[in-house]
Amino acid sequence: MATGSAMSKSVELRNRRPKPENRLPGNRFGGTRLGLQSRRSLWGMLFALPALLLVVLLLVLPALQALYYSFTSWDGTDAQWIGLQNYTNGLFANPDFRRILLNNAIIIASVPLEVAVALAVSYLLMMRRRSRPFFRAVFFLPVALSWVVIGLTFGYLFSSRGAVNTLLDNIGLSALSSDWLAGDWTSLAALILAFSWSYLGINVVLLSTGLATVDPSVIEAARLDGAGGLGMLRLVILPQIRRYVELALIVTMSAAITQIFGLIYTMTAGGPGRSTTTLEYAxxxxxxxxxxxxxGAALGIVLFVVSLAVTALRIRSGVAARD
Incomplete structure (x- = not known):
């Protein structure tokens, strides 16, 4: 009887044990084993940690340091806390700063027109298949040039004895010739023209890539339905390459805010007065x-806020348009 009782208890205990297929095996850290997705995420974070530390050391900490110094009077060695005076007295109460903001606003407002010109060029290249490689190389040429070369070239073209005035004199329009870089608004227009020409190649490449994704059968069907060039571009092609247009706008706006220092430095030096001075050059x-x-640190913070606001507004408007 005792033996039978012991055997029954042994069988009962065996039945209570979890079956091997239902048991969650432990790991060396204790507890249950991490799932495959969790382990991948953990290893991904570990591999990304060095890069993240570099971003913190090289970007985040200097940005926080600039934010701190924007509230100080700092000559490079000694920093004294002055609160908001760099913003209130040094910037927003200064009429030159308002002109600088206006210059930035005008340059940013010209970006949609620049992208539209690049879209027209890309569309014409798509229609002209035989000469497409040659003209793509021609339009991409400015990308290979530095801002210094472009600035010096356009500075010569628009100078008082430059090629533009020489051309006007030769065709009998000498009354229109002027020292373009000496006028408040003509110098800004010349700067925008130089920037537009320098970024035309990048935008043409981006938009040509988008046009290459359009199904040729859709274009052929629209053509058979009687769609003309402009109608096909507006009703058929643009809805399909909207994301590429948004990317071109964001890239060009970012460059217009933060990448034309070399162009201003070599072409106009921010003048005359403050007519071509941007936040970056200021x-x-x-x-x-x-x-x-x-x-200067306060100007850097304002530049960062303007760049962030313009990019966020462009992305938000693009998302709203897709919805």
Whole structure:
């Protein structure tokens, strides 16, 4: 009887044990084994940690340091806390700063027209298949040139004795000739023209890539239905390459805010007066020409906020258009 009782208890205990296929095996860390997706995420974070540390050290910490110095009077060695004076007295109460903001706004407002010109060029290249490689190389040529070369070239073209005035004199329009870089608004227009020409190649490549994704059968069907060139572009092609157009707008706007220092430096030096000075160039002048690094840091913060706001607005408008 005792033996039978012991055997029954043994069988009962065996039945209570979890079956091997239902048991969650433990790992060396204790507890249940991590799922495959969790382990991949963990290893991904571990591999990304060095890059993340570099981003923090090289971008985040300097940005926080610039934010701190924007509230100080800093000459490069000694920093004294002055609160919001760099913003209230040094920037927003200064009429030159309002002109600088206006210059940035005008340059940003010209970007949609620049992208539209690039879209027209890309569309014509798509229609002209035989000569497409040659003209793509021609339009992409400015990308291979530095801002210094472009600035010096356009500075010569629009100078008082430059090629533009020479051309006007030769065709009998000498009354229109002028020192274009000496006028408040003509110098800004010349700067925008130089920037537009320099970024035309990048936008043509982006938009040509988008046009290459359009199904030729859709274009052929629209053509058979009687769609003309402009109608086909507006009703058939643009809805299909909207994301490429948005990308071109974002890239060009970002460059218009933060990448034309070399162009301004070699072409107009920010003048005459403040007519071609942007936030980027004013930051250089304030910090390195005047030695006012505290106010230069404040300009850097304003530049960051403007760049972030323009990019976020462009992305949000694109998402709203897709919805």
């Amino acid at each position: 930051l250089y002048q304030t910090s390195f020409a005047q030695g006012n690094f505290g106010q």
